[in-house]
Amino acid sequence: MIHAMSTARPRVLVTAALPYANGPIHFGHIAGNNLPADVFTRFQRLKGADVLSICGTDEHGVAITIAAKREGTTPQAIVDRYHGVIARILERMDIRYDNFSRTSRPINHEMAQRFFTDLLDGGFIEEKVEKQLYSVADGMFLADRYVLGTCPKCGHENARGDECPKCGAWLDPLTLIEPRSALSGDRPEVRETKNWYLRLQDFQPKLEAWIGAKTGWKENVLRFVQAMFKEGLRERAITRDLEWGVQVPVDGGDGKVLYVWFDAPIGYISASIEWAEAQGAPERWRDYWQSDDTRLVHFLGKDNIPFHCIVFPAMLMGQKEHYVLPDNVPANEFYNLEGRKLNTSAGWYIDVEGFLDKYPVDTLRYTLVATLPELRDTEFSWRDYQMRVNAELADTFGNLVTRVLKFAVSYFDGKVPEPGAFDASDEALLADVRACADEVAACYDGYTFRAGLERAMALAHTTNRYFNEKAPWKSRKTDLVQCATTIHVCIQAIRQLALLFHPIMPQTTERLVGMLGIDSPLGDVGWDAWAEASLPAGHVLGEPAGLFTKIDDDVIAAEIAALEAQAAAKTKGATMDAEKNVTANETTTDTTYEAPAIRETVSFDDFMKLDLRVGRVLAAEELKKSKKLLKLEIDLGVEKRQILAGMKGHYTPEQLVGTNVVVLANLAPRKMVGEESQGMVLAADAIDGAPLILRIDGEPPTGTTVH
Ligand SMILES: [Zn+2]
Incomplete structure (x- = not known):
């Protein structure tokens, strides 16, 4: 060795x-x-x-x-x-x-087989013939994600055979309530098969002693593990009746692989x-x-x-x-998106590469670190992203850099000015500059990255405030030494900010290092050496430039609309998939939809009694008296109608006005919350009870009939 x-x-x-x-x-x-x-x-x-x-x-x-x-x-x-x-x-x-x-x-x-063999030789693995869920329709044992059902721990209806995506419990498929095949929806039966089990109970005393000696572990982790100890560890199957995976390296292991x-x-x-x-x-x-x-x-x-x-x-x-x-x-x-769980198959996600085609990577890294789900579930929202880019990165950090460096270029020949004697406020900021390197380091080292980011941003705020209070644009005319001191001190703070933000925004901070006229990349200097040094008077600065670009409101509104449209399109696709009986993958579990049975047959003549037509939404408003209803004014070509639709909270009036919808025009009028509804806007009853409006392909004339 x-x-x-x-x-x-x-x-x-x-x-x-x-x-x-x-x-x-x-x-x-x-x-x-x-x-x-x-x-x-x-x-x-x-x-x-x-x-x-x-x-x-x-x-x-x-x-x-x-x-x-x-x-x-x-x-x-x-x-x-x-x-x-x-x-x-x-x-x-x-x-x-x-x-x-x-x-x-x-x-x-090779390594996985060696691990298995060592555990087997040590007597930690036992062979057992046990009951497993078998689907006759699928012709296979339903391991892990092949089976869905209700979580016995938390009641989540789309728990998977091996784990619950909601509460994180580690499950055995046999404990699922109302199990069903993820492939066919078939209700599986219980059959016997041979598998190998890891005797976790043999390790419990050692595991408890090891974790018991740990300090600095997160509460959520310790709570989870202690609960498992309390319940008592027991043997768990570590093989599966599958073809794809690492072959079980023992006699009788054919057709079986190690659990993923x-x-x-x-x-x-x-x-x-x-x-x-x-x-x-x-x-x-x-x-x-x-x-x-x-x-x-x-x-x-x-x-x-x-x-x-x-x-x-x-x-x-x-x-x-x-x-x-x-x-x-x-x-x-967990990390969510705009108030909902991320779900790729439901279209509720942001394509990372598409995002990076439009926005700088460091703004995303910054925003994600600022919202890390360290203690509780958090989320990405477009408005929060805009606020962080515009208010924190552009106005606070970026603007500080630009103001100070441009000042140095304009009035101090592009050099770090020679300071005079430091007064109390100069000393206070310089002390903060020195202190925060250790404080941020402690955060990064202790896995509290959000706190590290906040501490760094606090220095940027403090420096901005100092700059404003010192007003160097005034002292330039009245007290040039004080002006030079202010710029000198601000440059030291900016230099330190480059270090503090470097792990989060590596590209931006290296650009800043260039603007400061420092030749060696920050990454080559090291944390402690950088934190202790400073830029001497007379040091020649580089060329200042903007670090961040602000994002307009309409850009953000368009992104939110695009996300909603993507989700609506996917949900439509998922319904089509359901018809083909392909309903499951790892992220569809929340949208796995049990379609209701087909209703009683109606005659063609009965169907033709329905007057369906293309209507154009002229106006829309939320009804204050109702939690659910939007009041729509719809042009049917021959006449205008007032229709109440249960879409409040799912569609905004702005999303509907000017769009085409399908209207059931000869439905008997009825009153709801004191308002008359003269027809019905057709929508799919989607997941979560959120309606999805039927849209028309193309632009037919208003009032066109629909069959
Ligand atoms: Zn659960």
């Missing part, structure tokens, strides 16, 4: 949860684990730590095979495509790993081995994984807590070789 020469550099091993290679990653993945992992890694590197950062795609399991079935292709084709897609998104987000690997690679199959959650975390180790081989030092991964002075940190969302705090540590404890256990697992809560 080759060990690196012992140095004083702390060794840090960072992992971010492996995304399933069955679709692009979205803001939830990025805010949930990739971005905090990246900020942490960049910070630790600045602090001089020896960091190895690892991620990759999770390419096994039912999430992949369902995606393949849905698209009529092979699992291999799915993972090949989405590994590339996800790697590109991370690249464009400036999220860098030392190795972004794949769990389907031979090294991971068994081989996925081993992917961190395999990726490290791959990295070491690429470095030409094939044993170097052991420095990180097998030395107790390594600080191993797993970044992940709360749904991954049981696997990273219980199962994977138990697997590591059961190996013949020694492995380090995680130092911390700073799990995040």
